Amino acid sequence: MAISKIGRNATDTGISDSSDATAITITSGEDIDIESGDIFFSTAGKGIVLGATSNTDANTLEDYEEGTWAATTNANLGLTSGSNTGSYTKIGDICHARLYMRVTSISGTNHVYFSLPFTSANNTATDSYNAEAVGHVAQWQCSFGTDHVFCKVGNNSSTLYIYHVGNDADWTVETNNNMDTASQMAMNITYRTA
């Protein structure tokens, strides 16, 4: 909508649209007030610089998104319809994803993994054991005894693996035979995206 008028009252300057409604007000305190509507950029990759007094890439918030994704897993792990749909919030290059799933059928010894909504960053400064993210997993009806369960995604990957680890023991990737048809899993993960 084209700007049609810039007016000024006793204290503030307002920018009005063609309907004569004030869209933007510059207050006497030199703040900018968006009276209605949102702010968006017509060019991809542009954003708002926060925490810097000049245009600095590292201080620019250029991406935000909320949505859902369909988490896929190994071929021998069947999930209750709809329970493989997670939700995510992406802020800048950080993605926080939530997923709850229930098992309906299971066989074999495949590794347990789930796909993610975004590809993780390829952090070449670290070796392959350094995950881009480690998240929390809660499980029910799974056979790990007292082991701690966690999840991680590696570099340049959209695959989240589930692990369990005991006291003074190596971590082990979870397999289908650690679960049964009553198993459930809830997880939260935060990771850096590519």
Place this chain on the structure above:
Amino acid sequence: MAQGDITKELENDKIEVVATWNIQVRQATKIMEEQADGSKKELTRSFHRHVLQPFSSSKSGDTWTHSATDISGEDADVKAVATAVWTDDVKSAYKTFRESQSI
């Protein structure tokens, strides 16, 4: 269709190739309202995502197995990108990379 009618439209509004072989697909669900002039005004938009890689890779002992990703159920625009991006060289590079990573 008449003014005020509400329709739902699905559109892959963002298909990105990330780090050589990852194809990130964002599907937008748009709720549209028909206007007096027959045009449609978007009321809401929500997103659903998935990521495609050329293979589903698994490791048993020291042996890796790479199963080609089935894209037969993907939309035509996604298939076109996958076909163009997943060349033999890219597929080979993906396998090499995956096998260099720990599980």
